[in-house]
Amino acid sequence: MLGFAPRSADRVPVRPATAVYGLNDRVPLGSAAGLAFQHLAVQAIFLVLPVAIGARFGLDVRQATNFLCLSLLALAIFAALQGLRVGPVGSGYQVPAIPSPIFVGIYLVCAGAGLTPGRAGALLMLAGVVALAASLLIRRPQVLVPTELAGLVVVLLGVSLVPVVLGEVHLLKPALPETATKDIAVAAGSFLVMAAIALSRTRLAPYGVLVGAAVGWLAVALLPGDSGIGAVLAANPWFAWPQPVWPDFEGIPVDLELGFVFAMLPATAVLLGNLLALQRAADADWRKPDGGPLRRGLLAQGLTFLATGAIGGMAPSASAACVGLSIANRTLAPIIALLGAAMIAALAFSPKLVALFVAMPGAVKGAMVLYATCFIIATGLQLVTARMLDVRRSLVVGLGLIMGLSVVIVPNLFAEHLPALASPLTFGAMTGFLLHFATSPLMIRQASFALPLDATLPRVAEEQALRLGGAWAAKSATMERVEHFLIEIGEVLASRGLATAQVHARHADGEVIVAVRFTGPPLPEPAAAPHVLALEGETGEQEAFTLWLATRGASWVERRAHEWRVGFDDA
Incomplete structure (x- = not known):
């Protein structure tokens, strides 16, 4: 997605009581x-x-x-x-x-x-x-x-x-x-x-x-x-x-251009x-x-x-x-x-x-x-x-800080042998970034299960959300949003006569991604302007309203003919 969400989608901050001049003052x-x-x-x-x-x-x-x-x-x-x-x-x-x-x-x-x-x-x-x-x-x-x-x-x-x-x-x-x-x-x-x-x-x-x-x-x-x-x-x-x-x-040196691009990382x-x-x-x-x-x-x-x-x-x-x-x-x-x-x-x-x-x-x-x-x-x-630091995050922060302090402790060593890294910020930040990106794939966790579309749907959705949240150390609020999504989209699929749906969940880099696969006709787009009276309307209006309820806590939604992928921020 290349586009930017409108500013109206930004969170409205709550002014701190101790602020002299708040963000909107x-x-x-x-x-x-x-x-x-x-x-x-x-x-x-x-x-x-x-x-x-x-x-x-x-x-x-x-x-x-x-x-x-x-x-x-x-x-x-x-x-x-x-x-x-x-x-x-x-x-x-x-x-x-x-x-x-x-x-x-x-x-x-x-x-x-x-x-x-x-x-x-x-x-x-x-x-x-x-x-x-x-x-x-x-x-x-x-x-x-x-x-x-x-x-x-x-x-x-x-x-x-x-x-x-x-x-x-x-x-x-x-x-x-x-x-x-x-x-x-x-x-x-x-x-x-x-x-x-x-x-x-x-x-x-x-x-x-x-x-x-x-x-x-x-x-x-x-x-x-x-x-x-x-x-x-x-x-x-x-x-x-x-x-x-x-x-x-004229004659731009490629190696120096890479040096400018590399500096963008700590600047960002x-x-x-x-x-x-x-x-x-x-x-x-x-x-x-x-x-x-x-x-x-x-x-x-x-x-x-x-x-x-x-x-x-x-x-x-x-x-x-x-x-x-x-x-x-x-x-x-x-x-x-x-x-x-x-x-x-x-x-x-x-x-x-x-x-x-x-x-x-x-x-x-x-x-x-x-x-x-x-x-x-x-x-x-x-x-x-x-947020709480697990073993991986502790290593990223700790080793990055140690490498940065090492430049302060022995600056002459770096100035003589590694002049490009002779800065606490450059060497420490690069160490932290490299360790973060190198270990990120190790933290990807996945799970798949069948979601029954019958009277046991709410119980199974709750059990699966609790099980995955505990295994992944995800925030309880995030897994509650996942649970509500599974229940709401499951009810729409159940109303179409389906017996089960396949769910594939993934947790990585502070995000929970849930993919729900189903058969039959595609689901409608969630309602853009939801209103409770839609529940008394035609089937399409009812489904659009319910799907809005299902995705209102999501960071993003990707719709396909027989699969919906939804992301929930857990950062």
């Missing part, structure tokens, strides 16, 4: 602007990535600044498309973006191979086409990246930021004792202010990171020494139009992990993933990659730091991210202001990353434990 413009600026301050931490990549491409100062401005436009496009609440594109959630740490490795490989940003943009565009095709073909993304695997990726993303924190306060590189001591003191003080404000019950609580950053920046300005901010600002104009770097498709997992985290936070009655917003979110990501490659910026990805911050602040309204996208787009036209964010003191960056990392890891752990 109106947010005062001043509050939304302050929260969006707080996201912008967190996003500024990662603006050093396109700066570093521009330097590796050999760009001069003006070209590197232009590359950064184009990357900012890509962040705005990502957040704007994700925040759309009408049409087939966009999750409808608040998903700010950052220049993607996931793609840093492949960009550096491109630079080392002598490619230009235009050639890299062409590679990203082709990868975006692959992402678009995948978003249309993947019917249930929550099965492709189950909750615990998405949680593993989010945890590893947080783990991968720990070296960034340590580096910003000079604990990974030699530094003068007084410099290291000053930076550690500023970072610790900023973090404590952020935590204290966030834990307070005042109106400033949602702006804890912003207040802490301002305090840290003021402390740096008052301490002796030249921060270097003045020189950076003087080298850049106030206003300049970003100049697109058009893609160059990061996006789905953030979307699932937002779903959980925005719905007080959350029980399982809602697939519609996830598919539209993947489509928005593919379009963003396509647009980013076309203008020549750096690939963006969902910001787990900003999402974690929104969840911590309980401010989930999409308008906040949309306003932030407008701010970022405006910022892209002012190199001097862009330079101001890049020149943020390292100690303040470290405090902000540390604060966000706490919530990233906590959010990932919540996703990992959203």
Whole structure:
């Protein structure tokens, strides 16, 4: 099924009582602007990535600044498309973006191979086409990246930021004792202010990171020494139009294209992990993933990659730091991210202001990353434990986490022998994905039985549902829907004079699929607009209404002449 279900089919979330701004709440413009600026301050931490990549491409100062401005436009496009609440594109959630740490490795490989940003943009565009095709073909993304695997990726993303924190306060590189001591003191003080404000019950609580950053920046300005901010600002104009770097498709290297496509996998997992985290936070009655917003979110990501490659910026990805911050602040309204996208787009036209964010003191960056990392890891752990972990899932999560931590423990070993995997996120996520897909066939369980179409039908349907649910460790609610389906469709077949029907059931990847085979004329389509008065109508109307009852709890229905296949979500 290539089509998307309408947004009206999405689950209507129950607003959490503790939410400051829920998913559907109106947010005062001043509050939304302050929260969006707080996201912008967190996003500024990662603006050093396109700066570093521009330097590796050999760009001069003006070209590197232009590359950064184009990357900012890509962040705005990502957040704007994700925040759309009408049409087939966009999750409808608040998903700010950052220049993607996931793609840093492949960009550096491109630079080392002598490619230009235009050639890299062409590679990203082709990868975006692959992402678009995948978003249309993947019917249930929550099965492709189950909750615990998405949680593993989010945890590893947080783990991968720990070296960034340590580096910003000079604990990974030699530094003068007084410099290291000053930076550690500023970072610790900023973090404590952020935590204290966030834990307070005042109106400033949602702006804890912003207040802490301002305090840290003021402390740096008052301490002796030249921060270097003045020189950076003087080298850049106030206003300049970003100049697109058009893609160059001549002689596309296949191996590098595969590198971009490969990076899509953890990028997709990061996006789905953030979307699932937002779903959980925005719905007080959350029980399982809602697939519609996830598919539209993947489509928005593919379009963003396509647009980013076309203008020549750096690939963006969902910001787990900003999402974690929104969840911590309980401010989930999409308008906040949309306003932030407008701010970022405006910022892209002012190199001097862009330079101001890049020149943020390292100690303040470290405090902000540390604060966000706490919530990233906590959010990932919540996703990992959203459902009970069996032996297979425990191995997938545990081994993936161990492999990711091994990169943090012995980074030089990976940098020397496995540079393509010298990232906790890349190596840990790849391990988890490979183990998940390799062991998935081992977890497929099947059963077949004859369903009697007589007075024993309800009892047999109940017994079979209980037996299979116990053997498969399926959710009781899922097997209740299976039981009702068997009873309702069995009654329709019994009314036609059939004695038995053959049932084949299958459980795999968080889904129960039930196929019912029968003889005789095909069954009618379930009623599109069911009404109880149909039970007093003609036989066809009665059957259509009953079949609607049978399939109303299903995720999907596939009708054939003598077989109906129905899927029930058990994720």
